[in-house]
Amino acid sequence: MSQEVAREVADLRAELERHNRLYYVEAVPEISDKEYDKLYKRLEALEAAHPELVTPDSPTQRVGGAPVAEFATVTHNAPMLSIDNTYNYDEVREWDVRVRKGLAADEKPKYDVELKVDGVAVSLRFEDGKFILGATRGDGERGDDITSNLRTVRGIPLTLKGDPPSVLEVRGEVYMTNAELVRLNELRVAAEETPFANPRNSTAGSLKSLDPRVVAQRRLKFVAHGLGQVVGLKVKSFWETLNLLKEWGLPTSPLNAQFDDIEAVIRHADEWATRRHELDFQTDGLVVKVDDLGQRDRLGMRSKSPRWVIAYKYAAEQAITKVLNISVQVGKTGKLTPVADLKPVLLAGTTVKRATLHNADEIARKDVRIGDTVVIEKAGEIIPQVVRVETEGRDGSERSFVFPEVCPSCGGPVAREEGEADYRCQNPPGKCPEQLKELIRWFAHRDAMDVEGLGEKIIGQLIDRGDVKNLADLYRLDAPALAALERMGKKSAENLVAALSASKTRSLDRLLTGLTIRHVGTRGAEILAERFVTLDPLMNASVAELEAVPEIGSVVAKSIHDFFQDEHNRQVIAELKEVGVDPTPFRPATFGVANLPLAGKTFVLTGTLPNRSRPDAEAVIKRLGGKVSGSVSKSTTYLLAGEDAGSKLEKAKSLGIAIIDEAQLDTWLAEAEA
Secondary structure (H helix, E strand, C coil), rough: CCCHHHHHHHHHHHHHHHHHHHHCCCCCCCCCCCHHHHHHHHHHHHHHHHHHHCCCCCCCHCCCCCCCCCEEECCCCCCCCCCCEEEEHHHHHHHHHHHCCCCCCCCCCCCEEEEEECCEEEEEECCCCCCEEECCCCCEEEEEECHHHHHHCCCCCCCCCCCHHHHCEEEEEEEEHHHHHHHHHHHHHHHHCCCCCCCCHHHHHHHHHHHHHHHHCCCCCCEEEEEEEEEECCCCCCHHHHHHHHHHHCCCCCCCCCEHHHHHHHHHHHHHHHHHHHHHHEEEEEEEEEEEEHHHHHHCCCCCCCCCCEEEEEEEEEEEEEEEEEEECCCCCCEEEEEEEEEEEEEEEEEEEEECCCHHHHHHHCCEEECCCCEEEEEEECEEEEECCCCCCCCCEECCCCCEECCCCCEEEEEEEECCCEEEEEECHHHCCCHHHHHHHHHCCCCCCCCCCHHHHHHHHHHHHHCCCHHHHHCCCCCCHCCCCCCCCHHHHHHHHHHHHHHCCEEEHHHHHCCCCCCHHHHHHHHHHHCCCHHHHHCCHHHHHHHHHCCCCHHHHHHHHCCCCCHHHHHHHHHHCEEEEEEEECCCCCCCEEEEEEEEEEEEEEEEECCHHHHHHHHHHHHHHCCCCCCCCCCEEEEEEEEEECCHHHHHHHHHCCCEEEHHHHHHHHHHHH
């Protein structure tokens, strides 16, 4: 091999990466796709003839390797948090007031505004400038490892330029342009395949593909809009961060803007209300962020969203269509929800075929009939709903809907209790397949028993095959039986068995949440677990005893009592005990409030803890009587610091606040439980 060949390969790689940067980052392409492809094929031919010259970061390595068997689950080092939404400019102004109240009187926030790209949220991890991990948002704490798919996205650099931090997690959106959707659908129609409904669905479907070579053909794009874990970066503003991301070769939106006051932000949003339809990508609103990172830190967090950011979303679009039929879905508590089956219609970029009708009273109030012409819209641009009936379009052929007298899932009796809007299947979940599927799906939910890997498709197979007839049957499953299911390999089966085993000792409040007692949500479950400590006293409590519990009213008390006195439910709980489900008692109830070890103490958390997520650590602190705050101040008692602690650590040191680690929290917990 001559030096000339090696030099040409190196030059071609540099040239292709330069054109990628010009196209995806700078948005000023110099050559056509045809000219790019010519350079690419020349490099591909040289590497084929000289495989020893192939490197992992070569542009040719983006095409994707062999299909993967399944996606691994990864835990985000910093949670991918949700953002509060509003559809009202007055609420944007109220948010601005709250921001200013949260800052010192002489501080004036600047606001960074981004168009909200309607794609799929992902996290990219770079170490020493190399792209090593890409993951979906998932539930915010955990996502799927889709690195092999994200390597095919040309806008994501495999190696960063310049001098990036040693660890850099970039948060952003993978999306498909409208033009690419048209191109892709033309190919699918030609191949007699079903076309994709909208760019977001096609993006999500692409990233879920187990074959990276398929993803490589989809021409997906990426735009960066935030950071996760970072080691070795000192900046004061997010605008500065965006400029650095661009310098390192990461695409940021050229439409980002910055304003000094909220009225300018609103004028900007108003301008884009119409202009957004000129874009080649889907957007449903804007994201407004405080620019100063120190101000963000002082503003802090709510339980699930930062106080320094808000999303303004445009009003839902409406469409007119016909009700072809009304069907019924069965929920986890036996509730029957009517759904309008619609003549397919395009609404806010999505082909809508169904819309919820909520309950019998809603159908009667809106007088929705089979055959009606109706106006539909998306609530929050997510769930289609019928807004009204166009009664002048009736011709006499329309038919009123009558709720079925038997359950469409199991054929059991249906009844509507006095004073309630909902009809319910009277059979228990064990005799109603759809009810059981929904019950188990919720039982496995992160807020309940948190059984990772027990997804909707797996649950459906287990029930349809007759492997699971009640909650206890989940714990009787073994790895060989699970491995026989579709899309379930040996390793996944073993992981699911382990996850089920681990769930046996979840705390009592989680079990109560998973049992789906009517009118009892996660907060009610915590209250009951704190008051009764273990399951048996709660099961045997009278209505009067339950009504005496703070925040538990008479309706909820009767519902709880009825649930635990029901023979079927008692049998389910007995079987759960037989298979080893033994919930952890809610320990703080054994202390007087004033005697809780952390009573009166305020904690702030920062960095990544070795063994717990932040929500888990906060739960422990609250169980022991402490309070959790999002920002460091003179009133802070302790700063709980993990790895890669940020500016909160420096501020705590400057204020002389005690700094502890997770081991100290473990010590307090062990002492309390002893």
